[in-house]
Amino acid sequence: MHMADALISPAVGGTLWAAAAGLTAFSARKLKKNLDEHKVPMMGVLGAFIFAAQMINFTIPATGSSGHLGGGMILAILLGPYAAFLVMASVLTIQALFFADGGLLALGCNIFNLGFFPCFIAYPLIYRKIVGARPTQGRILLGAMAAAILGLQLGALGVVLETWFAGVAELSLSTFLLLMLPIHLAIGIVEGLITAAVVSFVWKAHPAILTQAPHPPAVRVHSHKPLLLGLALFAVVAGGMLCWFASTHPDGLEWSLKGVTGREELAGPKEGVHGVMAWIQEKLAFLPDYDFRKPEEEKAGQKEESWPEVSPGKSLAGILGAAMTLLLAGVIGFGLRRYYSHGKG
């Protein structure tokens, strides 16, 4: 469910970057107040664990689509919302930097969709309310299920709204919602089951962890063993189960997009508004709010130079220019490398 740079506009990306940065600072300050020293390596390990778990995709039966663990809910339950949010943010940052999962500009969207909703909405409002101070097996199952589903539904809603506001993809809001929400309901149910299994195991092995989570504990955990054992067992079960399902199918987001990408054909290029005003507007629109439905109008401001114009001459010039640009870039690169390797030798 990672948003990609290709799907968003700078305005949407920037706004959510700001939101994510603010939340990160807020969480960090909250955590600093009562940071348990032992929590730092624990957070790192759990991040790596989630990271590995997210790499395994499972198929959702009968849809031909697949999803992977968000993991936000497990983290929130084990670490409390603030630490969990930081771990999710770090996991997504590494994914964006090293695997191009999402992208740097879309990082804010992803942190918001996959970190904020589970940690700050679903966990405190659903899971805490249902499970309360004295967890039981049934309550944990119910709470984890409901919270995971809600978290994912909100995340999917976030993806839809961000895509819609960005206007890059030609989607009708309602159709996109109708595709995204049911898929993520299915993913949410699976995620809920897995979350519940882990949490109840941890609860049995080390109940203290769960009751302390919402207010980061001052108590030091000297032995990690029961907890480690629980996580290991979960890994065994999850690894076994999920790998059965692991698939190369597109994940939920891709599947929905495929189904929805608009059917409307583009209107032919209009001869748009010319003149100085249009030219200035075009030049000033460094971050244009480009609307997918009317790219021609925006382009019309560019007068004759506009690319999407059916004209063999212009196309030829474009291709010629493109070839020259690429050649130039190649020559510069080659020259620089020669120059620097000479300088070294």
Place this chain on the structure above:
Amino acid sequence: MGKIESALLNIGYLETLSYQQTPLHRLDPRAKLLTTLVFIVAVVSCGKYEITGLLPFIIYPVVLIAVGNLPPGYLARKILLAAPFAFFIGIFNPLLDRAVLVQLGPVGISGGWVSFASIMLRFVLTVSAALILIAGTGLNAVCLALEKMGAPRSFVMQVLFLYRYIFVLTDEALRLVRARALRSFQGRGMGFKVFSYMIGQLLLRTLDRAHRIHLAMLSRGFEGKIHLIRPLHLRSQDVAFFLGWSALFVLMRWYNIPLLLGNAAAGLIR
């Protein structure tokens, strides 16, 4: 499993690339980080049907790869590895958007193909910029830059710890996989049971080791701050790097250079 293995191996190689000493690597990480962000925003802000306008941006990765002595083939493979996602989303444009946008002699090219090419071009540019940032800087330095620029320390530390443990996890996993392969005569189809035992074992070992690493760090005087050997000094070339590239990006965003070039060349030919 194969995917995880190769992906994590690649992380290690990216890290070793960042240990080089080149003009690129010597730049202040803050300058590189900011320039990368400006680059990505400039690329993403281009219109949906933009192709020629995007091409000049290739100069940035090309120059950085040349100056930073980075292996272009390796980076290209890494980009290809991540490509299926963007490809899958983009490939539906040609199916849905069939209005002819460009006429090349007898061949008409639909808007869908143009926007698809634009998406792929954008994808290549943004991904290569991010990869070059890591290969030319290293995650530690990027994290230091983040902290200097005001990111909360606990977040930065969390990223560093996570990164550290990913390496630990990889090494263990590779050893397990290799040991199994040696004992099973390259038998295909890792059994369900074996696989789950391996993962469980891996997690136990990793947590154990994480604990040991933490203790070792504590006994060496770790008190919540990670020190890097290279202190950060913003020098004039760092500022010049950032301002120069940003100015170029703005210029390339405002003027379609290939079209201007092409028109000029076509004019000359006539």
